[in-house]
Amino acid sequence: MTDHLPVLxxxxxxxxxxxxxxLNHPRLSWAVAVAATLWTLYAGLELLSQTMAxxxxxxxxxxxxxxxxxxxxxxxxNAWVVVIVTLIGALIAPYARVSVEREITEDRIPxxxxxxxxxxxxxxxxxxTGDVFNVFVFxxxxxxxAYALIALGSDRRALTASFQYLIMGSVGATFIVIGIGLxxxxxxxxxxxxxxxRLPEVASSRTIPVAFTFLTVGITLKLALFPLHLWLPxxxxxxxxxxxxxxxxxxxxxxxxxxxxxxxTIFGATFSFDVMQLDRILMPLALIAIVAMSLVAIYQxxxxxxxxxxxxxxxxxMVLGISFASVLGLTAGILHLxxxxxxxxxxxxxxxxxxxxxxxxxxxRMNGLGRAMPWTMAAFVVGGLSLIGVPLTVGFVSKWxxxxxxxxxxxxxxxxxxxxxSLLALMYVWKVVEVAYFREADPxxxxxxxxxxxxxxxxxxxxxxxxxxxxxxxxxxxATRAAEMLLGVLS
Amino acid sequence: MDDRVIxxxxxxxxxxxxxxxxxxxxxxxxxxxxxxxxxxxxxAAGFVLYALIYGLENVKKVLPPQAVYICxxxxxxxxxxxxxxxxxxxxxxxxxxxxxxxxxxxQHYGILLVELGVLITVFGVMVAVFYAFAGRxxxxx
Numbered sequence: 001m002t003d004h005l006p007v008l009x010x011x012x013x014x015x016x017x018x019x020x021x022x023l024n025h026p027r028l029s030w031a032v033a034v035a036a037t038l039w040t041l042y043a044g045l046e047l048l049s050q051t052m053a054x055x056x057x058x059x060x061x062x063x064x065x066x067x068x069x070x071x072x073x074x075x076x077x078n079a080w081v082v083v084i085v086t087l088i089g090a091l092i093a094p095y096a097r098v099s100v101e102r103e104i105t106e107d108r109i110p111x112x113x114x115x116x117x118x119x120x121x122x123x124x125x126x127x128x129t130g131d132v133f134n135v136f137v138f139x140x141x142x143x144x145x146a147y148a149l150i151a152l153g154s155d156r157r158a159l160t161a162s163f164q165y166l167i168m169g170s171v172g173a174t175f176i177v178i179g180i181g182l183x184x185x186x187x188x189x190x191x192x193x194x195x196x197x198r199l200p201e202v203a204s205s206r207t208i209p210v211a212f213t214f215l216t217v218g219i220t221l222k223l224a225l226f227p228l229h230l231w232l233p234x235x236x237x238x239x240x241x242x243x244x245x246x247x248x249x250x251x252x253x254x255x256x257x258x259x260x261x262x263x264x265t266i267f268g269a270t271f272s273f274d275v276m277q278l279d280r281i282l283m284p285l286a287l288i289a290i291v292a293m294s295l296v297a298i299y300q301x302x303x304x305x306x307x308x309x310x311x312x313x314x315x316x317x318m319v320l321g322i323s324f325a326s327v328l329g330l331t332a333g334i335l336h337l338x339x340x341x342x343x344x345x346x347x348x349x350x351x352x353x354x355x356x357x358x359x360x361x362x363x364x365r366m367n368g369l370g371r372a373m374p375w376t377m378a379a380f381v382v383g384g385l386s387l388i389g390v391p392l393t394v395g396f397v398s399k400w401x402x403x404x405x406x407x408x409x410x411x412x413x414x415x416x417x418x419x420x421x422s423l424l425a426l427m428y429v430w431k432v433v434e435v436a437y438f439r440e441a442d443p444x445x446x447x448x449x450x451x452x453x454x455x456x457x458x459x460x461x462x463x464x465x466x467x468x469x470x471x472x473x474x475x476x477x478x479a480t481r482a483a484e485m486l487l488g489v490l491s
Numbered sequence: 492m493d494d495r496v497i498x499x500x501x502x503x504x505x506x507x508x509x510x511x512x513x514x515x516x517x518x519x520x521x522x523x524x525x526x527x528x529x530x531x532x533x534x535a536a537g538f539v540l541y542a543l544i545y546g547l548e549n550v551k552k553v554l555p556p557q558a559v560y561i562c563x564x565x566x567x568x569x570x571x572x573x574x575x576x577x578x579x580x581x582x583x584x585x586x587x588x589x590x591x592x593x594x595x596x597x598q599h600y601g602i603l604l605v606e607l608g609v610l611i612t613v614f615g616v617m618v619a620v621f622y623a624f625a626g627r628x629x630x631x632x
Contacts, residue, residue, distance in 0.1 A: 007583070007584040015567070018564035022565070063588060
């Protein structure tokens with residue numbers, strides 16, 4: 001069975017989704033979702049350890065050899081992304097039961113789980129496939145199910161948020177498929193490795209730079225790089241809590257992975273950064289994202305929206321790391337994929353607890369919550385410290401590598417902006433802390449602590465923030481391997 | 492609609508042919524143009540035509556929404572199920588060659604079954620979309 005792991009990682013949830021829909025029972029469908037996410041977590045961890053031990057894993061679908069057939073390719077980079085997605089999925093699924101019962105009408109709960117598992121399937125498919133058209137298909141699976149998940153939010157504005165995301169996401173997907181089509185016209189192949197071989201011959205034509213441009217815009221729209229982030233704040237704010245926590249920690253990460261895959265594996269660092277000079281556009285946009293979006297976050301009154309803007313800023317850090325195009329920079333970017341999933345997952349899950357008890361995540365409703373819900377708000381504080389980048393949390397490790405990468409290339413001002421970003425993060429996290437801990441609660445509300453089934457997954461992620469902040473050798477090790485592989489540097 | 496004899500009789504004549512044509516597109520798909528997606532859309536079109544002429548209530552007697560819901564999930568299960576069977580028989584996922592003694596026959600059966608899965612899901616989803624739009628009342632917001 002281990003030979004089939006790459007495909008089973010994707011097709012087990014693919015089967016679980018229709019089963020969850022057919023069972024059509026809130027609890028049973030939930031149980032299927034939990035089982036499917038646990039399976040993917042096991043498969044993801046197994047794949048990561050296999051590829052770290054013995055190199056790249058290939059799997060030919062239907063027995064057709066690449067480049068004619070579709071193949072799944074697992075290397076340290078995408079195994080890492082798979083582990084991020086499956087880890088968050090396996091924590092969100094148990095968390096979702098109570099949270100979803102509160103926020104979604106009962107007849108829609110089975111379909112919620114079906115869409116949730118399908119979204120997971122799509123994200124995992126994007127990560128493991130070695131075929132660019134397959135990437136597009138899975139991108140559509142994950143995006144369409146994500147639109148449905150967001151539209152399930154209890155606030156009616158969730159519908160417009162979802163529609164806005166649908167339009168923007170479809171534009172992004174169309175751009176990606178145009179880019180893929182242009183590459184196919186010039187090379188006659190869709191296999192990633194084969195494309196990487198054949199593209200240099202035709203790279204001097206006009207078509208390939210155009211394809212490159214379409215792909216860049218399409219993918220940066222999907223990953224919500226400033227200024228293409230406009231769909232994100234509303235989608236994260238009005239989606240059900242469990243969906244926000246899941247999508248915020250996985251969907252944009254997978255899009256960043258696509259960026260890495262296209263720029264480094266397919267087009268190659270030389271073409272992307274020397275010929276197309278991608279760093280000249282990515283770095284300024286990343287820096288603007290860090291500063292401007294952190295500033296916008298400070299002025300938000302809805303904590304989910306505040307965290308959403310903070311996410312756009314954090315995506316800036318990942319893209320900044322990529323724009324250095326050095327081993328250290330890429331390590332920082334890839335590391336931050338994981339670290340940001342840990343911190344944003346924990347933060348959005350703690351907001352899900354608040355939503356469950358208070359029914360709102362607006363600041364004015366959170367007076368004195370630090371005493372009423374001590375564990376929930378403590379989780380928020382640790383997640384917030386991680387977001388700021390305080391030592392002993394994962395945020396510190398990311399920023400440490402990012403600053404090092406900037407200094408390595410003598411870019412002092414860039415390192416300064418990274419630190420400024422931390423300062424701004426301190427301001428918006430403090431804003432919530434002040435309301436929750438230093439204001440008097442209204443004793444008549446009688447708000448109590450969130451149930452254990454919400455707190456346990458939240459705190460597992462919080463502990464992850466601390467563990468990987470103190471003992472970062474595993475995560476840094478994988479990120480360095482992936483970065484070296486992308487740049488073709490042999491260790 | 493009672494007075495529109497031409498529409499009613501015309502639809503009655505056309506619908507069986509539409510359904511048979513869908514099956515032709517499905518089962519001839521590996522020799523000519525076609526396949527599960529197109530077949531599913533055409534099959535659904537037969538029911539949509541019936542609904543347009545005879546009304547939504549009548550078509551829901553023939554094809555209850557619950558059946559449509561089950562169809563949309565069942566097709567995916569059939570598709571992936573073929574993949575699981577090929578894995579159990581020692582091939583890779585969707586390697587139809589192992590489905591029969593002669594790999595050529597195996598490929599033939601495999602693609603037909605997989606495309607049948609596509610047909611069922613596409614048919615289910617198409618009708619579900621139609622039901623959702625057609626069944627929407629103005630006040631129901």
